[in-house]
Amino acid sequence: MMKKTASFKFNKWLTGVLIPVLIALQCPLCPVPQAEAMSVYLTAPSAVIMDESTGAVLYSKSPNVKRAPASTVKILTALVILDRLPLDQWVTISSRVEGVEPSKLYLRGGEKIQVYDLLQAILMNSANDAALALAIGAAGSEYEFSKMMNQKAIALGAQNSNFKKASGLPAEGQYSTVYDLALIMRAAMNSVVIASILKKKASMMRTAEGKVYYLKSHNKMLWRRYDVIGKTGWTRQAGYCFVGSAGYAGKRLIVSMLGSKRLWTDVTAMAQAMSGYKPRELISYGDRGNDVFAIQSALRRAGYFHTRATGYYGKITVKAVRSFQRAKKIEADGIVGAETRAALSSYM
Structure with missing residues (x-):
């Protein structure tokens, strides 16, 4: 019974840990899953995050497009x-x-x-x-x-x-x-x-x-x-x-x-x-940060935010969010929660 358990644990480790790592090392330009990519909003058209010790690419966005450096x-x-x-x-x-x-x-x-x-x-x-x-x-x-x-x-x-x-x-x-x-x-x-x-x-x-x-x-x-x-x-x-x-x-x-x-x-x-940072579940008046900047940029693409994105959730952002929510038949409270974020996702 002990041998069978040890074999099961080894096989689980092999398929769940080692093989994915080897695949990642052999395919350094493999794109990250879309859900992971959506967690990083960048204004940069090209970006890469690479493991320094192995060279494995952990995140990529147009990694091979030639640009002025x-x-x-x-x-x-x-x-x-x-x-x-x-x-x-x-x-x-x-x-x-x-x-x-x-x-x-x-x-x-x-x-x-x-x-x-x-x-x-x-x-x-x-x-x-x-x-x-x-x-x-x-x-x-x-x-x-x-x-x-x-x-x-x-x-x-x-x-x-x-x-x-x-x-x-x-x-x-x-x-x-x-x-x-x-x-x-x-x-x-x-x-x-x-x-x-x-x-x-x-x-x-x-x-x-x-x-x-x-x-x-x-x-x-x-x-x-x-x-x-x-x-x-x-x-x-x-x-x-x-x-x-x-x-x-x-x-x-x-x-x-x-x-x-x-x-x-x-x-x-x-x-x-x-660092494993996750976007806030609720974003509202007074908040600051990259997730606010992403929301403002999405609202601008959607046609509801008519000034430069700043990363600060002020009165202009509240007004834009409420207008967007009304258009999408969401409760117009000026707060970005799960429903509003989902409606904005196609613009992010």
Whole structure:
């Protein structure tokens, strides 16, 4: 009897736990079930959540659509630099960096700055001039450096990307996908240097001549309660972008998104989804959060909310909900419960 029980338990574990995990590992781009996907409302058209240790994709939304990557490219730039230059090497800043578009530190040609400090500048301040300085220092030109970037990306499994600029500034023919960027970020998290810099809220760097530059991270999640480190990006073409690593239940998950309209709302929503956050059963006047933002966005698509979604459930939202409820013959109490949420689902 004991052998039969042990065999039954093993078979139950095999079919219920091991086989699904193996399937997930062999099919990293398999879409999550629709019910799970609906629990994460994002303005970003493309997003991925990936298990950092296994590479398994836990959530995906248009993971292989090619989009402009903006400054998330700087994660790859950092990886290439770490392969090529020692951290304590002094880089003489080329005068070519002075004409680079912001964001930048306004470095001056002839200044000498160590590689580590320039890495801090690109990963924290997203300094485009520092990225170009590193590219020139490692390869002599940004064109030659872009070849190194693409070689590195392919070696990491990023097959649907083409990188042209170390900074991620717009360039014809430059593109990536959230899946490729997740792979690159996953590799970056194996670097103690990159991971430690991404955890910093503020720092400084000093030139060989004694000039000091003060640095502050663009990642607002460092000041919030979620354990999320990473690299931001924005251009008019790309929209808001983010690639990073989030801590959850003793493990780390890679998050990647491109084209967001509300970056921190989307990053927070992904962090909440990873932490097992569930939408409130009732949403009403005075509430705030991503679920309120999702309701407002759905009401706007339905034609009842005529202003920008804010994530705050104020009087305008109450009025819009009541109008929607009347049209759907639901009790017009201005509160979003199960019935109202179900009626809004086709707009979410």
